[in-house]
Amino acid sequence: GAVVSQHPSWVICKSGTSVKIECRSLDFQATTMFWYRQFPKQSLMLMATSNEGSKATYEQGVEKDKFLINHASLTLSTLTVTSAHPEDSSFYICSARGGLAGNTGELFFGEGSRLTVL
Amino acid sequence: QKEVEQNSGPLSVPEGAIASLNCTYSDRVSQSFFWYRQYSGKSPELIMSIYSNGDKEDGRFTAQLNKASQYVSLLIRDSQPSDSATYLCAGPMNTGFQKLVFGTGTRLLVSP
Numbered sequence: 189g190a191v192v193s194q195h196p197s198w199v200i201c202k203s204g205t206s207v208k209i210e211c212r213s214l215d216f217q218a219t220t221m222f223w224y225r226q227f228p229k230q231s232l233m234l235m236a237t238s239n240e241g242s243k244a245t246y247e248q249g250v251e252k253d254k255f256l257i258n259h260a261s262l263t264l265s266t267l268t269v270t271s272a273h274p275e276d277s278s279f280y281i282c283s284a285r286g287g288l289a290g291n292t293g294e295l296f297f298g299e300g301s302r303l304t305v306l
Numbered sequence: 307q308k309e310v311e312q313n314s315g316p317l318s319v320p321e322g323a324i325a326s327l328n329c330t331y332s333d334r335v336s337q338s339f340f341w342y343r344q345y346s347g348k349s350p351e352l353i354m355s356i357y358s359n360g361d362k363e364d365g366r367f368t369a370q371l372n373k374a375s376q377y378v379s380l381l382i383r384d385s386q387p388s389d390s391a392t393y394l395c396a397g398p399m400n401t402g403f404q405k406l407v408f409g410t411g412t413r414l415l416v417s418p
Contacts, residue, residue: 222405231410232408234407294352294355297349298349299348299349
């Protein structure tokens with residue numbers, strides 16, 4: 189399947205700092221990427237849809253000023269958690285549809301980034 | 307009703323048995339579905355996709371879709387301890403093919 193890579197895989201930061209997570213499609217171009225968040229023992233919750241060259245579309249209840257998304261190229265989307273607080277500690281996962289799978293709906297996921305805010 | 311619903315489990319089966327995982331969906335979900343496997347602390351991995359009514363087989367896995375009953379299942383034959391994971395069912399929202407919604411996942415435990 190298509191390869192999606194995330195970095196960093198884990199990060200620990202102090203409360204009030206900002207953290208940037210990168211998501212790259214390695215072997216295909218992704219005009220759309222998706223950012224999910226997963227708390228322990230819960231399912232994936234879609235945070236936002238990242239669109240290359242335009243503003244991201246956020247799900248209800250997700251603060252766009254806190255979770256900044258930039259999709260400046262066809263292979264890179266970034267999620268910045270601004271002024272992080274302990275309640276933002278979670279597993280953040282990006283995903284994209286691979287090349288030829290663009291019309292079939294299959295999503296391929298990055299490895300995930302585990303954020304711990306102290 | 308949630309868009310996609312799954313029993314959280316855990317579902318416990320002995321090694322070598324058939325594990326049956328089930329998922330129901332609402333009218334708000336388009337009728338193509340995906341099964342993902344997620345190991346603890348890892349991101350989901352795509353196992354199967356199914357778009358048409360009926361069965362689709364891939365190795366030890368069989369996905370079944372029943373559009374009339376709005377029901378999709380995943381059968382795992384000859385279950386192995388390495389199959390122990392959480393299995394997530396997902397489908398795209400009718401509002402646009404872009405957004406995929408996930409069930410809460412069913413935890414499968416395969417005992418040796």
